[in-house]
Amino acid sequence: MKPVSTSSKFISIEGIARRYPKAGGGKTTIFEDLWFSMNKGEFSCIIGHSGCGKTTVLNILAGLELPEDGVAVVDGRAIEGPSLDRAVIFQSHALLPWRSVLGNVAYAVSSKWRDWSRDQVNAHAMKFIEKVGLKGSELKKPAELSGGMKQRVGIARALSIEPKILLMDEPFSALDALTRGSLQEEVRRICLETGQTAFMITHDVDEAIYLADRIVLMTNGPEAMIAEIVENPLPRDRRRIDVHKSADYYPLRNHLMDFLVSRSKTFKDEIPAGYDKKHPPVVRPCAEPPHVPGETRKVA
Amino acid sequence: MLASLNARAAVLSLVLLATFLLAWHVGVQGSKPVQQMDPEYARLMGIAATQGKSAMPGPVEVGAQIWGHLTNPFYDKGPNDKGLGIQLAYSLGRVLLGYFLAVLVALPVGFLIGMSPLMSRALDPFIQVMKPISPLAWMPLALYTIKDSSISAIFVIFICSVWPMLINTAFGVAATRKEWLNVARTLEVSPLRKAFTIILPAAAPTILTGMRISIGIAWLVIVAAEMLVGGTGIGYFVWNEWNNLSITNVITAIFVIGVMGMILDQTLAAIARSVTYPE
Numbered sequence: 001m002k003p004v005s006t007s008s009k010f011i012s013i014e015g016i017a018r019r020y021p022k023a024g025g026g027k028t029t030i031f032e033d034l035w036f037s038m039n040k041g042e043f044s045c046i047i048g049h050s051g052c053g054k055t056t057v058l059n060i061l062a063g064l065e066l067p068e069d070g071v072a073v074v075d076g077r078a079i080e081g082p083s084l085d086r087a088v089i090f091q092s093h094a095l096l097p098w099r100s101v102l103g104n105v106a107y108a109v110s111s112k113w114r115d116w117s118r119d120q121v122n123a124h125a126m127k128f129i130e131k132v133g134l135k136g137s138e139l140k141k142p143a144e145l146s147g148g149m150k151q152r153v154g155i156a157r158a159l160s161i162e163p164k165i166l167l168m169d170e171p172f173s174a175l176d177a178l179t180r181g182s183l184q185e186e187v188r189r190i191c192l193e194t195g196q197t198a199f200m201i202t203h204d205v206d207e208a209i210y211l212a213d214r215i216v217l218m219t220n221g222p223e224a225m226i227a228e229i230v231e232n233p234l235p236r237d238r239r240r241i242d243v244h245k246s247a248d249y250y251p252l253r254n255h256l257m258d259f260l261v262s263r264s265k266t267f268k269d270e271i272p273a274g275y276d277k278k279h280p281p282v283v284r285p286c287a288e289p290p291h292v293p294g295e296t297r298k299v300a
Numbered sequence: 301m302l303a304s305l306n307a308r309a310a311v312l313s314l315v316l317l318a319t320f321l322l323a324w325h326v327g328v329q330g331s332k333p334v335q336q337m338d339p340e341y342a343r344l345m346g347i348a349a350t351q352g353k354s355a356m357p358g359p360v361e362v363g364a365q366i367w368g369h370l371t372n373p374f375y376d377k378g379p380n381d382k383g384l385g386i387q388l389a390y391s392l393g394r395v396l397l398g399y400f401l402a403v404l405v406a407l408p409v410g411f412l413i414g415m416s417p418l419m420s421r422a423l424d425p426f427i428q429v430m431k432p433i434s435p436l437a438w439m440p441l442a443l444y445t446i447k448d449s450s451i452s453a454i455f456v457i458f459i460c461s462v463w464p465m466l467i468n469t470a471f472g473v474a475a476t477r478k479e480w481l482n483v484a485r486t487l488e489v490s491p492l493r494k495a496f497t498i499i500l501p502a503a504a505p506t507i508l509t510g511m512r513i514s515i516g517i518a519w520l521v522i523v524a525a526e527m528l529v530g531g532t533g534i535g536y537f538v539w540n541e542w543n544n545l546s547i548t549n550v551i552t553a554i555f556v557i558g559v560m561g562m563i564l565d566q567t568l569a570a571i572a573r574s575v576t577y578p579e
Binding site: 062064082092097098 | 483
């Protein structure tokens with residue numbers, strides 16, 4: 001039996017570790033004793049350089065990999081393998097090329113509701129194909145679609161099983177800027193409408209600022225750790241086209257950039273006093289320092 | 301000169317064919333002067349010596365013979381004189397039977413090898429040793445143990461067609477993209493459903509390539525096998541007509557073997573195209 005979580009959070013990562021065998025014996029620790037949690041309906045982004053183990057964290061949440069130590073808990077139950085409760089949007093879209101758009105989404109739907117009739121499955125799949133704006137293309141094969149459309153199918157497939165969490169591994173990194181922007185808007189709209197809990201890996205600071213409620217900053221690997229958790233001070237009804245006009249935008253962006261450029265490297269050597277791995281500091285970079293009790297303030 | 305590439309290629313093919321037929325026709329005209337000989341002796345020597353005619357039949361004779369076989373392919377005048385259609389049907393029956401038995405073995409075992417690194421390594425030495433054995437080398441052993449020449453021929457077809465299918469299936473299954481398998485894992489798809497809905501379609505083009513190689517080899521081997529086991533079949537027909545010194549029939553059979561092999565290959569190619577997916 002895995003230990004049962006005492007956390008009241010919807011998703012709780014408790015002291016997980018991952019190590020890989022090193023050439024010539026021994027092991028490289030990618031990360032260990034990693035803690036963080038998420039509330040229901042929250043959108044979290046994780047930012048860090050390649051090799052810090054972001055994808056491993058996502059795979060552990062997906063159940064595709066298991067942590068060597070510690071446990072990841074979703075809705076009160078330890079993750080012991082992949083589950084239909086947790087949908088993954090893959091970076092490479094991972095569509096089945098021999099199935100049509102409808103076939104790809106229907107495959108997921110029929111995996112979740114195994115006793116549904118074909119009509120029920122197709123009707124449910126079509127609902128989500130419409131939601132991502134692909135109505136009319138449902139009979140096309142993935143090879144006939146553009147990169148952005150393929151990723152829309154990936155999103156429809158992930159959403160169609162109505163998961164408790166949506167896990168996204170740099171879903172838009174292979175797309176051009178315009179397509180990326182419109183897909184970000186749609187993902188945000190859908191997540192807000194349905195109260196979807198979502199966890200996303202990204203390299204793109206602006207993507208994180210637009211989408212995330214909270215941004216997890218990971219230091220460089222090996223032996224990566226969560227440096228801090230940044231709360232997004234921007235208004236909830238933000239729009240992508242005028243996010244940068246918000247007074248809090250630049251303080252937030254500068255804070256994130258500063259972390260990626262320098263602090264992700266140096267954090268390990270100058271760990272701040274009182275740093276607790278179980279409760280990484282929560283910061284909220286804003287233009288005006290509002291007084292919120294119980295939070296570390298960060299004035300840009 | 302705006303004709304399409306296909307049309308130009310067809311014209312060139314016809315020119316090459318005409319050239320070949322003409323060269324053949326001219327080549328077998330015979331030029332040797334007729335020798336003066338004793339009429340009794342001349343009768344023993346045949347027309348090649350007496351009339352200066354080449355013993356090699358020309359395209360016209362072969363064409364007439366092919367036409368004769370085509371118009372009456374299924375006659376049966378005893379064990380040594382059956383229509384070409386009957387002989388072809390025997391060969392085709394043996395090939396298809398041995399081939400489908402090989403499919404029944406190669407696909408499941410190939411799946412097993414492709415999905416299990418342990419089985420892959422454990423079976424590898426056996427496959428490596430068995431694969432290069434000429435299928436005809438099995439013939440004496442098959443005749444000795446099975447004691448039936450027709451079934452032995454089927455066994456030889458089985459053993460020669462099993463390897464390309466087995467190896468390609470194992471390779472195709474093992475090469476299934478990890479991301480597709482991860483999709484199946486996150487959707488909690490059962491192993492059996494995963495095998496049929498993810499791995500099989502993903503590996504199908506590679507498997508079909510192996511099956512296409514196999515049918516080609518099987519058709520090559522059946523001719524040699526039937527020359528050995530005798531009785532019926534297109535291979536036996538070739539050897540029987542050689543014993544009859546009917547070169548016209550030998551050439552006819554060679555042509556028919558080629559056409560049949562092409563039909564088998566193109567059939568498998570069409571099936572392969574239907575399961576190939578663009579990425």
